Amino acid sequence: MSKSHAVLDILPEHVDGCRDFMIFGHFLEHFHRQIYGGVYNPGSHLSDENGFRRDVIEALRRIKTPVIRWPGGCFVSAYPWKKGVGRRVPYYDKAWRVEEPNTFGTAEFVAFCREVGAEPFICTNAGTGSPEDMSDWVEYCNLEIGEWAARRRADGHGEPFDVLYWSIGNENYGAWEMGAKTADEWARLVLESAKMMKRVDHRIELAIASTPNLDWNTTVLREAGDMLDWVSIHGYWSGASDEGVFEKGYDNIIARAFEPEERIVNVKYILGALGYLDKLRIAFDEWNLRGWCHPNFMSFGAADHALMDANDINSNYNLADAVFTACFLNSCLRHCDVVGMANFSPVVNTVGAIFTHEDGIVTRPTYHIFDLYTNHTYEEIVHSALASPSFDVLADGGSCKSVQQLDAVVTRDPTTGNMGITLVNLHGENTIQCRIRGLGRRDLSGATIRTVNGASVDAFNDVDQPEAVSIEERTLVIDSFGDFTIECPAHSVSVLNLV
Numbered sequence: 001m002s003k004s005h006a007v008l009d010i011l012p013e014h015v016d017g018c019r020d021f022m023i024f025g026h027f028l029e030h031f032h033r034q035i036y037g038g039v040y041n042p043g044s045h046l047s048d049e050n051g052f053r054r055d056v057i058e059a060l061r062r063i064k065t066p067v068i069r070w071p072g073g074c075f076v077s078a079y080p081w082k083k084g085v086g087r088r089v090p091y092y093d094k095a096w097r098v099e100e101p102n103t104f105g106t107a108e109f110v111a112f113c114r115e116v117g118a119e120p121f122i123c124t125n126a127g128t129g130s131p132e133d134m135s136d137w138v139e140y141c142n143l144e145i146g147e148w149a150a151r152r153r154a155d156g157h158g159e160p161f162d163v164l165y166w167s168i169g170n171e172n173y174g175a176w177e178m179g180a181k182t183a184d185e186w187a188r189l190v191l192e193s194a195k196m197m198k199r200v201d202h203r204i205e206l207a208i209a210s211t212p213n214l215d216w217n218t219t220v221l222r223e224a225g226d227m228l229d230w231v232s233i234h235g236y237w238s239g240a241s242d243e244g245v246f247e248k249g250y251d252n253i254i255a256r257a258f259e260p261e262e263r264i265v266n267v268k269y270i271l272g273a274l275g276y277l278d279k280l281r282i283a284f285d286e287w288n289l290r291g292w293c294h295p296n297f298m299s300f301g302a303a304d305h306a307l308m309d310a311n312d313i314n315s316n317y318n319l320a321d322a323v324f325t326a327c328f329l330n331s332c333l334r335h336c337d338v339v340g341m342a343n344f345s346p347v348v349n350t351v352g353a354i355f356t357h358e359d360g361i362v363t364r365p366t367y368h369i370f371d372l373y374t375n376h377t378y379e380e381i382v383h384s385a386l387a388s389p390s391f392d393v394l395a396d397g398g399s400c401k402s403v404q405q406l407d408a409v410v411t412r413d414p415t416t417g418n419m420g421i422t423l424v425n426l427h428g429e430n431t432i433q434c435r436i437r438g439l440g441r442r443d444l445s446g447a448t449i450r451t452v453n454g455a456s457v458d459a460f461n462d463v464d465q466p467e468a469v470s471i472e473e474r475t476l477v478i479d480s481f482g483d484f485t486i487e488c489p490a491h492s493v494s495v496l497n498l499v
């Protein structure tokens with residue numbers, strides 16, 4: 001084990017921007033155990049009177065979950081939302097090829113969000129659905145008048161749900177999506193849907209399914225850009241094979257830790273080139289290091305539930321996930337001028353941050369990163385310059401990649417001046433010393449450092465070892481008033497708080 005050195009120069013007078021708290025959002029899809037047996041489990045001794053798991057709600061409140069996107073995902077592109085309100089009948093879900101119990105629909109989703117304290121963000125069916133279906137959904141949720149508002153009242157919900165965040169479609173550019181579209185088809189559908197949805201409720205903010213592709217965005221935004229507020233992009237960087245196995249080890253993952261940032265910059269440049277930088281923001285509304293396992297998705301073989309179960313195993317999700325997640329969030333903070341929302345995918349189970357079982361939950365390493373960032377970083381992004389050494393890792397196919405060892409973002413509470421400095425050491429074995437300069441004669445006596453780490457890069461949490469990876473908190477004794485040095489252990493994520 002050896003030590004390397006980095007320098008973080010902070011310029012406290014210069015603020016790069018303010019983050020939108022919605023970058024700490026989550027995503028919930030009708031898939032495997034996310035809803036049924038996940039957040040929604042009527043009959044469980046752990047559920048409340050609405051059937052929602054109390055332990056899940058408490059965990060999501062703890063990480064101040066600001067927004068939840070629902071109901072898909074690929075699921076939504078044939079989702080008949082009108083069958084998911086009022087009287088319910090189970091139906092066949094053509095995305096995941098299972099029977100959808102259909103007991104969790106719009107009203108249940110909104111109630112769940114309200115219990116969590118999160119904004120509901122509804123993704124519409126732009127695969128088999130029409131502009132009319134989409135705008136009827138807005139009517140059902142937000143209006144006081146008209147047929148669909150009357151339906152909502154008849155279903156027992158007198159007050160409008162007031163859903164302010166909506167997305168037109170999910171990955172409609174992809175061949176895997178039901179009702180996939182060409183860019184031209186997509187542009188017309190988006191234009192007409194946006195027009196009708198905003199005529200129903202002009203307050204809503206609208207996102208559209210997009211991708212970091214110049215042609216797609218040029219075609220769609222030229223036609224409909226003026227009606228929109230967000231472009232949605234997605235990313236998963238370590239796919240599960242059809243056997244449910246993640247093929248990438250720690251080095252492979254670390255080699256990709258800054259790829260989300262490349263994707264953000266790519267879309268930012270596209271928005272800039274098209275003249276939309278000040279109007280549209282990026283909603284990275286599905287993201288996770290790990291992709292989901294859904295065998296035979298692109299073929300017509302049977303859906304294999306045993307393999308989906310294997311994808312739910314806690315040992316799959318370790319410190320590598322935590323380090324990658326911190327780098328992703330740092331990228332959003334750095335690009336707070338353009339990234340306004342991100343939704344970790346999904347809320348529970350599959351590859352999510354929380355695992356539910358009959359008698360409780362397990363918080364996976366990624367959960368603790370959300371805990372660190374939502375509870376201990378602040379709104380302002382203070383300008384800083386980081387000089388970090390790099391190290392070589394062997395990435396996919398044996399190629400050598402140079403990776404920056406330390407990543408850092410300086411945040412500050414504009415009211416109190418309290419600071420939260422994120423420090424991510426990506427190295428699997430070596431500690432790094434970070435010299436922090438530029439805070440002048442600030443009193444450092446109340447410094448606290450909170451670190452997410454574990455015994456090795458493979459450390460994970462499970463029912464019988466719930467805290468193998470958790471947040472360790474230490475009060476620091478910094479007796480100088482000038483520059484000081486912090487040691488960041490290998491494969492760790494820390495937030496240094498200065499009050």
Ligand code: AHR
Pocket residue numbers: 029072073074075170171234286291292293294
């Ligand atoms: O693998 C899960 C799927 O990933 C989501 O349904 C879809 O939106 C994304 O491609």
